[in-house]
Amino acid sequence: MSSDAPLTGPPDPPPATTAAVSRGTIGEVFLAFLKLGVTSFGGPVAHLGYFRDELVTRRRWIDDREYADLVALSQFLPGPASSQVGFGLGMLRAGAGGALAAFVAFTLPSAALMIAFALIGSAIVGPVGVGILEGLKVVAVAVVAQAVWGMARTLAPDRQRAGIAVGAAVLVVLVSGSVAQIGAIVAGALLGLWLCRSAVADTGPGLSFPVPRVVGVLCLSLFVGLLVGLPLLAATTGSGVAGLIDAFYRAGALVFGGGHVVLPLLEAEVVAPGWVDAGEFLAGYGVAQAMPGPLFTFAAYLGAVSTVGPGGVAGGVIALLAVFLPGLLLLTGVLPFWNGFRRRSGARAAMAGANAAVVGILAAALYDPVFTSAVLGPASFSLALVCFALLTAFRVPPWIVVLIGATGGVVIALI
Template sequence: MSPAAAGPDGPARPPPAGSPREVFRAFLRLGLTSFGGPIAHLGYFRDELVVRRRWIDEAGYADLVALCQFLPGPASSQVGFALGLLRGGPLGALAAWAAFTLPSALLLVLFAYGATLFEGPAAAGLLHGLKLVAVAVVAQAVWGMARALTPDRSRAGIALLSVFIVGFLPGAAGQVGAIALGAAAGLWLCRRLPVKPVGELSFRVPKPVGAIALLAFAVLLVGLPVLAATFPVPELALVEAFYRAGVLVFGGGHVVLPLLEAAVVTPGWVSPDAFLAGYGAAQAVPGPLFSFAAYLGAAMGPAPSGLAGAALALVAIFLPGLLLVVGALPYWDAWRARPLAQAAMRGANAAVVGVLAAALYHPVWTSAVTAPADFALALTGFLLLTVWKAPPWTVVVAIAAASVLLALT
């Protein structure tokens, strides 16, 4: 059904239009308070924008969430962008993205600057603690995604095959190959699974606008690597690497970890220790996990770095997912009803479980767990997240503080 509620005397009417300023204020509040990752973000969005503000009805919101979970990219940010588009038009969409993203991005940029000033045992213990937080968080993500996305033998087999592919073919090539092979395997192994029923999602995005957005997505996907290879400009290389990472994120925001590790650690732009410390810090801030890109852009050794690198990385990693949302909205109802599309996505989602599981071992585990005490702290963080359901930011504080104490004793 339409995102607007039906009136008593006829079909549903569009919701009243809002202003970009209203959208910005609503999402700034969410960007400052939405801890807990993308699933929690969707709950915050529902409470604030569906229940309290009534920008969209429950059925329309559920359909929108289904769209953004089907597409690659940061699901919660894509939902927020679409809600801003619904309420305030194109400027409202940009206002929603900026207000939800910039608080966490600015905090992580400040951390990137401050991390270089830390010295001594306490600083080393803090950074090591953040790396142990990354172990716990990624292990939780693998556990939760495996239960949800690999519920049968076929999909568990696709995930296991992905681990082998990434293990024997490291870097971006192995990750892309694993996801592509997973989608192909899904067409074969998952085609007989029940087709999920779909509703309707009606947004006022003309089909020509959707086609332009999809064309822009494809042109950048193909053109950026060519430009980066033809013109060895550092800015182009950075944009291409982060855009590629944003294209390949299926199944959850944590999948960006191995993609970004291949993009910035393998070429030597960011050290492995700084990478994992920043990923751990990203768990302590509200807003989208993709804001981690701002930290990486600021912390890079070669130029561009600092604020310029943070801005380029942040825009580049979000851009493909947002273009896909605009491009998919006019065609979504027809696409997702097709059994083969659902089968391919089941296989791709199973493959990303394997990709993330491989990243849990290397670089996350091998870089962080070097002593029995490290294993004990990482296990404590994992149990706090999975058994006691502790908020991620409290786990960051607890594990980092324990690591500092161990470093000082």
């Protein structure tokens, strides 16, 4: 993952306590997150740095300890970590309305841009247009390779978790499809219970959210009900809209370990059945790296170009809401129970194993379809190496690497 944005800001003012922080308005939350949605480049890790600088250090909505606890919760659960942190911050500041305002404002700019690209992408023709699209696919190789490298160091730092990651990668490479990915995550969690208990520790006292237990139970029940019921609805009705919602909801429900992990899950849901062409898929993923805001807005592009469902703007909005919904339901559902649950060593060990497994799943996706679809010869391989070095060694912002990759693709197409 990219970390070009600073994770620390200027010297902090004296920390504010939760009791001392006054509640804000929905409009205040919306404007704060709209600013972040327009300016937060660099991926989930960088987003967390922007959030801290703007909302902890400058606005002092919560203190650093509380912020760290919210980040820990978002990383423990499936879903888009930065969006879940933003949702939680909005809830703390202005209740349920603030949570929704934070989500909409942070997501809207990049979602609108991704849908716009989906609508005009088919108009890109000729050697230059084809070169741009090929260059974007090469950028995807570099970005996913960077994500695998960074996540492996964080989520698979010891022999036990490295072994889980390798096993998951082998399973997904040899047995393609979403079933293998789900099986790898489940197996990783079970192995984590056995192998990873000594690798995780309690993180101390936590943050209390004003969410009643009954609301938490309802959200968790709805999460499970949709996960089970949507496939049945899609199968019995044959509805393209139901199938689209089911595919993106299931992908959003299984994204452990970071936003980049959505790539193999979505590939299994939309490319394997032929809803989206592999070239379109990787080109859109390359463009998503240049967008501010959450990487999950890639789903809006896929819904807009999908041959299943309404397509266009409507398809993009449906896919976008479906991929975000499970993570937000889980976050809200777990909030009332988080402090007790997080202290269970078994829960922490299982999640350590599951997170190691997703490193392997992403590594498998780096091979197929990312590398096999984008690197077609020595020139594209060289361009991928250059983009990878720019991201990792030179810390060049991803949007600049996207421009370089697109330009390199044009040069390769013309020579």
